[in-house]
Amino acid sequence: MVDRISEGSLVRISVGRRFTLGVVVEMRAKADVDFSKLKLISQLCYEQTIMTRPLLKLAEWMRAYYGVKRESVLETMIPGPVRQGMSPKRDKYVSLGERLSVEDLAALERRAPKQKILYDFIAQQFKAQKKSLVLERLNLSAATYNSLLQKGLIKEESRIAERTAYQDDIGEAEFVDEKPLVLNEEQDIAAKSLKATMDKGGFATRLLHGVTGSGKTEVYLSAMQVALDRGQGVLFLVPEVALTPQTVGRIRSRLARYADIQTVVWHSHLSDGERLDAWMALASGKAKVVVGARSAVFAPIENLGLIVVDEEHEPAYKQDETPRYHGRDVAVYRAFLEGILCVLGSATPSLETYRNVKRGKYGIDRLTMRIDDRSMPMMHIVDMRQEIARRRQATQLSTLLVEKLRDRFEKKEQSILFINRRGFSSSMLCQDCGHVEICDHCSVPMTYHRSDETLKCHLCGDEADAPIRCPSCKSPKIRWKGMGTQRIEDAVTRVLPKAKVVRIDADTMSRKHLFREILGDFRLGKIDVLVGTQMIAKGLDFPNVTLVGMVDADLSLHIPDFRANERTFQLLVQVSGRAGRGDLAGEVVVQTFTPHADPIQFARRGEVDAFLEVEAESRERFQYPPYRHLIRQVFRGPNPDKVSFFAEQFAKRVEAQVGDRVELRGPAPCSIEKMKDNYRFQIWYFTSNVGVLMAELVGIAKGINWPADVIQVMDADPMSLS
Ligand code: ADP
Ligand code: ZN
Ligand code: ZN
Numbered sequence: 001m002v003d004r005i006s007e008g009s010l011v012r013i014s015v016g017r018r019f020t021l022g023v024v025v026e027m028r029a030k031a032d033v034d035f036s037k038l039k040l041i042s043q044l045c046y047e048q049t050i051m052t053r054p055l056l057k058l059a060e061w062m063r064a065y066y067g068v069k070r071e072s073v074l075e076t077m078i079p080g081p082v083r084q085g086m087s088p089k090r091d092k093y094v095s096l097g098e099r100l101s102v103e104d105l106a107a108l109e110r111r112a113p114k115q116k117i118l119y120d121f122i123a124q125q126f127k128a129q130k131k132s133l134v135l136e137r138l139n140l141s142a143a144t145y146n147s148l149l150q151k152g153l154i155k156e157e158s159r160i161a162e163r164t165a166y167q168d169d170i171g172e173a174e175f176v177d178e179k180p181l182v183l184n185e186e187q188d189i190a191a192k193s194l195k196a197t198m199d200k201g202g203f204a205t206r207l208l209h210g211v212t213g214s215g216k217t218e219v220y221l222s223a224m225q226v227a228l229d230r231g232q233g234v235l236f237l238v239p240e241v242a243l244t245p246q247t248v249g250r251i252r253s254r255l256a257r258y259a260d261i262q263t264v265v266w267h268s269h270l271s272d273g274e275r276l277d278a279w280m281a282l283a284s285g286k287a288k289v290v291v292g293a294r295s296a297v298f299a300p301i302e303n304l305g306l307i308v309v310d311e312e313h314e315p316a317y318k319q320d321e322t323p324r325y326h327g328r329d330v331a332v333y334r335a336f337l338e339g340i341l342c343v344l345g346s347a348t349p350s351l352e353t354y355r356n357v358k359r360g361k362y363g364i365d366r367l368t369m370r371i372d373d374r375s376m377p378m379m380h381i382v383d384m385r386q387e388i389a390r391r392r393q394a395t396q397l398s399t400l401l402v403e404k405l406r407d408r409f410e411k412k413e414q415s416i417l418f419i420n421r422r423g424f425s426s427s428m429l430c431q432d433c434g435h436v437e438i439c440d441h442c443s444v445p446m447t448y449h450r451s452d453e454t455l456k457c458h459l460c461g462d463e464a465d466a467p468i469r470c471p472s473c474k475s476p477k478i479r480w481k482g483m484g485t486q487r488i489e490d491a492v493t494r495v496l497p498k499a500k501v502v503r504i505d506a507d508t509m510s511r512k513h514l515f516r517e518i519l520g521d522f523r524l525g526k527i528d529v530l531v532g533t534q535m536i537a538k539g540l541d542f543p544n545v546t547l548v549g550m551v552d553a554d555l556s557l558h559i560p561d562f563r564a565n566e567r568t569f570q571l572l573v574q575v576s577g578r579a580g581r582g583d584l585a586g587e588v589v590v591q592t593f594t595p596h597a598d599p600i601q602f603a604r605r606g607e608v609d610a611f612l613e614v615e616a617e618s619r620e621r622f623q624y625p626p627y628r629h630l631i632r633q634v635f636r637g638p639n640p641d642k643v644s645f646f647a648e649q650f651a652k653r654v655e656a657q658v659g660d661r662v663e664l665r666g667p668a669p670c671s672i673e674k675m676k677d678n679y680r681f682q683i684w685y686f687t688s689n690v691g692v693l694m695a696e697l698v699g700i701a702k703g704i705n706w707p708a709d710v711i712q713v714m715d716a717d718p719m720s721l722s
Contacts, residue, residue, distance in 0.1 A: 001044060008049030008056060008300075010078075011041045012085065021045065021085060023074055025056055045085040048283045050078060052302055054337040061333055067631075067694040067714045068323040076323055077298040081276040093128035094145075097155040114144045115153075122154055131156065180254065183222065187215055190365035191222040194343060197363065198226050198306065203336045207312075207357050208345040210367030211606070212577025213374060213541075216345045217250055219367070220308045223343060224251075224289070228261055232305025233288040235334075237327055239314035240293050241267035245516065246541050247310060251291050266292025266299065294319060294327035297334060304338045307331050312344035312353055313570055318719040326717055347577060347608070348570040351563075351619060352626040354612045377548070377579040377586035379572075379604045383595045385432055396491045401549050401589045405492065408547045409499050409528055413584065415547040416530045416540075418575050419488055420554075428455065428466065429554065432475035434593040437467070445560055447671050457560075461668035488551055489531045496529065504532035543582025550575050553592040553600060560671045561721045562624045565599045569611050572603035623686065625717065628663075631685040631693060632718040634670060637710040640679035646710045647681040650700065654685070658696050662687050671722045678711075690716050 005011065009024045019042065031038055051059075055077065062073045075083065100108065100119070109116040118140055122129070135145060148154045183191055190208060197204050210216045224234045236251060238244040248265060255263045264278040264287045281287035283300040290299040294317055297307075309317075309328045317327035328344065335342035344353055344362070356362040370376065382398040397405075408415050428437050428448050437446045439457035446455035446464070453466045470478040489503040502518055521527050523542060550572060561567070572590060580586020592600055602611035620627050633650070637643040647667035654664060663686040670680035687693040697714060706712065 001041060004044055004047065005041070006049055007053060008051035010045040010050045010082070010085065012043040012045060013039050013041055015039065021083060023051060023056075023078070046082075046280070046283075048280065050082055050279070050283055050300060052300055054304075054334060055298060055300060057337050058298075058330065058334050061337075062323060062325055062330065064691050065694065066323045066325055066716050067698045072323050076295070076319075076325070079275045079279055079295075081272040082279050091159055092131040093157050093159055094122060094131045094134060094154050095125070095128040095157075096122050097152045099123075100153065112144075112147065114140055115148050118144055118148055119153055128157065180221070181215075181218055183218060184215070184369075184371065186367045186369060187219050187222075190219045190367060193363075193365045194219070194223040194341065195226050198223065198341050201339070203339050203341075204363065205332055205335065205342045205344065205356070205361070206363040206365060207349055207353055208343055208365050208367070209349055209608075210345065210347060211370060211376065211608075212347045212573065213370040213581050214347075214367035215371045216310070216367060217247055219365075220310070220343065220345065221251065221254055223306055223308070223341070224255075227305030228255075228258065228288070230305060232303050233282075233301035234290075234305060235296065235299060235301065235307045235331070236289065236291045237296055237307070237309045237317075237331060238291065238293060239311050239316040241265065241291070244310070245519065248291055255289060261289060262287035263289040263291060264299070266290050266296040268293070297327050297331050304334075305340055307335050307340065307342040309342065309344045311346055313346045313348055313350040315567075315719045318717075320720060322713065324715045324718070326719070329717065348573045349608075349612070351566055351612065351615060355616065355626040358616075374580060374583075375585050376606050377576050377588045379576055379588040379590060379606075381595045381600060381604055382589060382591045384591050384593050385434060387591075388431065396488055396551060397495065397549075398589070398591055401551075401591065402495050404547050404587065404589060405496060405499075405529065405549070409496055412525075413546040414522070414525070414528060414530070414542065414544045415549065416532070416545055416578055417488055417492065417549040417551055419531070419533055419551045420571065428478055429593060430470035430473060430475055431477040431593065433470060433473040434554075434595075435470050435472035435478070436594075437464075437471070445564075447560055456669065460665055492529050492531065499528040500526065501529045501531065502527045504530065540578055541581055542578070544584070545579055545581065546584045546586050548575055548579040548586065548588045550588070550590045553590045554594055554597075562619065562622070563719075563721075565597075565615055565618075568597075569599035569603055569615075572599065573606075573608065576603070623663075628686045628688055629690045629717060631687065631690060631697065632715045632721065633683045633685070633697070634680055634713050634715070635667070635682070635710060636675070636678040636680045636713075637707075638677055638679070639709060642707065643679050643710055644681050646704070646706070646712070647683060650704065650712070651683055653700050653704075654683075654697070657700060658693065662693055 005024055005027075007024055007027060011022050011024060012019050013022050059070065059073045059077060062068070063070050105116070108119065117138060118134070121134065121138060131145065135142065145154075149156060194206065197206060208216055208219060210219075220236070224236070227234050238247055241248055252263055252265065255261055262281060264282060266278060270278065278287070279300065282290065285302060288301065290296045290301065292299070309331050312328050319325050319327070332342050346353070349357075353362065357364045380400060382400050384398065387395060387398045391399075405415055428446070429435070437455050439446055439460065439462055441457070441460050441462060446457050448455055448466055455464050455466050456462070467478060469476050489501055492499070492501045502521070504515065504518060518527070518530075519540070522530055525544065553568065553572060576586075576588040579588055590600065590604070594600065598614060599611065602608075602614070619625070624630070635643050635647040635650070644667065651664060651667055654662065664683060666683040667681045670682045673680060685693060685697070694714065694716060701712060
């Protein structure tokens, strides 16, 4: 087999009494174990290698960086149907066998008229036809077919089916045969800069920082073209395929112009068969471009020329199960291993990326203007404390927002209302003065615990009685109730009874076609007001939307997370980026109890750099990421005392072993203390070198005799701290 096997091959080996699959990671002539102990490879699953060399290296890096087992990484990198050694689907094709004389034909017509029909049809074809299609078209049975086959009058061959993932319908609604646009000056400068970097060759990362509606996609496309013209492949990552149908549609329609370049759209709705075919098409070089979410970063493209990560700041790039990798960070590392350019695009770059630009590790290209000089939308901030004081009642829609909704409805323009789902209703917020209780040591909001009426800091464990009156203004209204899309929809219907109001929530998202149908209706103007969570704020481009309302801007500010400001800022900018994308100017109404909070004020003025600057300072003061890396360790189990005991023990060992090289916080309860009947505790480790610390932590974990009911999980560079 040695001639057919190489690094990256998928093989079958018998281990114990069963067969198991393995990936060849190394070819060595001399064994370092006793020869008699070696097992023979029983079978090579696919003629092609299923992992490229850089991917094998990437797997090693991920194993060490994220502190997980190698098989867990491989399981993530190689899609299920490929790993299971599923064989490609085959279709049967039929063509003419023995030719009949005129007499025999007449005899056939008499004895078996249906067979004659089939025979005649096939005799007329120039090439072999798909069996299933022929039978369906002629409405004939398999029995008829089999009789002809047995007589040798037709012959059958089987061919590997061409189920390519690009023939699916994701992004289809947006699929228009667009001509390439003429780049504007800024786009042209950015495109040339990317090309220059690619011409120079080697690894580089560049941030494409462009305001919403500045035409980043067009710049990515020009860089993609450079790679494709050189015969190289391209990896294009989006936070989620279903949520970015327009970007996906645009890329696909543009690449459809290249007859010889096949594009795979990699998303969660692919069937096993499509997944297998898509992977194999990439591995064999038949397809060269992948557009997909996080896991597309592992596409087995040989001779990769470019990686693009759109909306690089999106937390959706982080996988929230083992291995907890960050798609953007893995993309940058892959670009390093491949020695190519990685482009990160965003209107609101993450602090991590911003710092890398500041340090000169990443380059930057900017698009400061919207296409056709369209103006950025005007943002109005509504102080909900005053609103409630004036109207003497709790309200979801402010007078200003209602006024503007009515105005848009009369003018037949469209509106989108967003509510925030990232917040917890459990932080304490005063509805009169906007005061939030914050931990003195950690600068994150304390979390309210109804069960024992306390406030707790989930980072350091600090604890206090929950105040009955606001410590700042003495108001008794220091509680917070969240609001759902349903309530907002009802409120809008009350003020605009004639308008068509549609809501998009988790329910809608789980139904495959409903989301696209709603977006389609919205585009056609059949819907006046769309109500949804911030998850739909990504990448939508509807020219007739002139009003965007952010109903509860505060919620994401009050989550116990040092990224709270960053998230809120990103959310506001992204959300307002949905307004005024056509010829009409847009307006944004933001409702908040904390109108003077930094993220809200910077978002209102559209000052991204200034916000990043201020936020970076505050992170630096507390030495939070990106100034140091954070590894979060969560312990969970049904018995809280036992879980907490093991967390304490772990912390002690870390202190003893590496205490001088790591700053440790906790153990403390997680902000979601109990999840699915498991109690959760966490330890935070701050470090400047994840790889080194992770190796130590993994070593310590191995040395502990874990009971079955205490589970421990490590998360490098966590995005969720709940
Ligand atoms: P961003 O991703 O920066 O928010 P998009 O790439 O979605 O912006 O582009 C916004 C809109 O501008 C799209 O409808 C796109 O077709 C259009 N557009 C982009 N570049 C040009 C151009 N050079 N000329 C005309 N229209 C353009
Ligand atoms: Zn108050
Ligand atoms: Zn604290």
